[in-house]
Amino acid sequence: MSIFKKALVILFVFTLFCLSLSGCTTKIPLSLQIDSPEDGAEFSVNVQKVSGVVSDPEATVRINDIEAKVARDGAFYAYIDLTKGENTIEAGATRGNDTHSETITVSFSPELAVYLDIESESGVDYNITPVTVTGWVSDAEATVTVDGRAPLGYSREQSRA
Numbered sequence: 001m002s003i004f005k006k007a008l009v010i011l012f013v014f015t016l017f018c019l020s021l022s023g024c025t026t027k028i029p030l031s032l033q034i035d036s037p038e039d040g041a042e043f044s045v046n047v048q049k050v051s052g053v054v055s056d057p058e059a060t061v062r063i064n065d066i067e068a069k070v071a072r073d074g075a076f077y078a079y080i081d082l083t084k085g086e087n088t089i090e091a092g093a094t095r096g097n098d099t100h101s102e103t104i105t106v107s108f109s110p111e112l113a114v115y116l117d118i119e120s121e122s123g124v125d126y127n128i129t130p131v132t133v134t135g136w137v138s139d140a141e142a143t144v145t146v147d148g149r150a151p152l153g154y155s156r157e158q159s160r161a
Helices: 003-020
Strands: 032-036 047-054 061-064 073-083 085-095 098-110 114-117 134-137
Touching: 032 085, 032 098, 047 085, 061 073
Parallel strands: none
Antiparallel strands: 032 047, 047 073, 061 085, 085 098, 114 134
16 A cells, blocks of 8 residues: 555545544545556557546546545546547546645557447446447457456457558
C-alpha cells in the first residue's frame, strides 16, 4: 500500500473517531490521486481504465466528464476512450463546494491498434459483469485474440484498415 493510501486510511479512521466524539467537526481534507495509468504512458489500445483514490468516498469523482465508480475505501475507476495522439486525463473530486483535481497526459499511437467499442453503464462493476466488446484493428493482417483465443465469429475480412 502506498504511503499516500496509508495516510488517507489513517486520516479517515481518525476523522471517524473524532466525529464520534461530541462537538468535533473536523472534516477530511478533499484530495485525489491518479494511480493508473502513469503520466506519459503510451498505448496502442484506445480504451483505458483510469484508477486512483479519493480521500472521501462520499465525494463525486469524474474522469474526463465520466462519472467514476467510488468504493467505500475511496478507490475509484472509470474507462475512457483515447483519441490518436496526446490525451489529457483530468480526474476531479467534488464534495459540496470543495473540489480537487489531478491531470495527467498519455498518448495513443494506433500504428497497430485495437479499437474497442464498449458501451458503459453508470454504476456497473465491469470486474464482475461480463462485457461484450466490438471493434476493429488497424491492420487487416493482424491476428485478433481474446483471452488467448480467436473471438467467435471473427474473420480478417471484417476488420477495417
